[in-house]
Amino acid sequence: AQTVTQSQPEMSVQEAETVTLSCTYDTSESDYYLFWYKQPPSRQMILVIRQEAYKQQNATENRFSVNFQKAAKSFSLKISDSQLGDAAMYFCAYRTLGGGADGLTFGKGTHLIIQP
Amino acid sequence: GAGVSQSPSNKVTEKGKDVELRCDPISGHTALYWYRQSLGQGLEFLIYFQGNSAPDKSGLPSDRFSAERTGGSVSTLTIQRTQQEDSAVYLCASSLGTGGPVRETQYFGPGTRLLVL
Numbered sequence: 001a002q003t004v005t006q007s008q009p010e011m012s013v014q015e016a017e018t019v020t021l022s023c024t025y026d027t028s029e030s031d032y033y034l035f036w037y038k039q040p041p042s043r044q045m046i047l048v049i050r051q052e053a054y055k056q057q058n059a060t061e062n063r064f065s066v067n068f069q070k071a072a073k074s075f076s077l078k079i080s081d082s083q084l085g086d087a088a089m090y091f092c093a094y095r096t097l098g099g100g101a102d103g104l105t106f107g108k109g110t111h112l113i114i115q116p
Numbered sequence: 117g118a119g120v121s122q123s124p125s126n127k128v129t130e131k132g133k134d135v136e137l138r139c140d141p142i143s144g145h146t147a148l149y150w151y152r153q154s155l156g157q158g159l160e161f162l163i164y165f166q167g168n169s170a171p172d173k174s175g176l177p178s179d180r181f182s183a184e185r186t187g188g189s190v191s192t193l194t195i196q197r198t199q200q201e202d203s204a205v206y207l208c209a210s211s212l213g214t215g216g217p218v219r220e221t222q223y224f225g226p227g228t229r230l231l232v233l
Binding site: 033035037042043044045046049050052058091101102103104105106107108109 | 149151158159161162164171172175196205207209217220221222223224225226227
């Protein structure tokens with residue numbers, strides 16, 4: 001079974017600064033997907049970014065980028081120019097390629113606080 | 117619809133009562149997932165539906181939990197004889213299906229917060 005670990009229960013950053021959220025995972029599979037989801041107090045889980053393990057290039061979405069290290073099984077999220085609206089719980093998630101009946105495996109989450 | 121919708125948004129019930137939670141996936145999405153989010157257990161995958169196929173129920177926490185999906189669209193998660201440990205947020209997600217990262221990316225609804233007194 002796969003496991004996902006987020007070692008930072010809480011992170012705080014000044015508005016406009018850059019912050020990196022850590023995620024490591026354990027798997028014996030060679031192909032899979034990794035995701036970062038954001039969950040604000042409204043509870044709605046919002047997709048931030050997706051990485052396919054068979055792609056070496058790190059995914060980017062505007063101010064959000066990842067550092068995907070497949071050999072180290074590490075998948076960190078970098079948020080540049082942090083904004084107040086970025087404050088939320090951030091969850092790292094894993095999914096088997098063509099997962100069929102498998103859902104997402106989530107980490108415990110990191111609570112991101114943005115200081116004005 | 118534009119996104120995944122769930123109802124009710126909040127539900128308070130008494131221990132021992134049955135509850136039904138509803139999920140309406142994004143139009144055209146054939147895959148539907150239920151998750152439970154609780155303080156103690158984090159986010160747990162419960163069950164998956166692909167189209168009209170019979171689901172794999174092995175992720176359901178007990179036989180008090182059941183789920184169905186009518187016509188390959190709307191799904192209901194039913195919890196019978198609710199217990200206090202069932203209190204959690206129940207999230208539903210949908211995706212286009214299988215076969216590639218775009219099709220397999222899941223989009224979530226706002227969840228139903230269930231409180232069992």
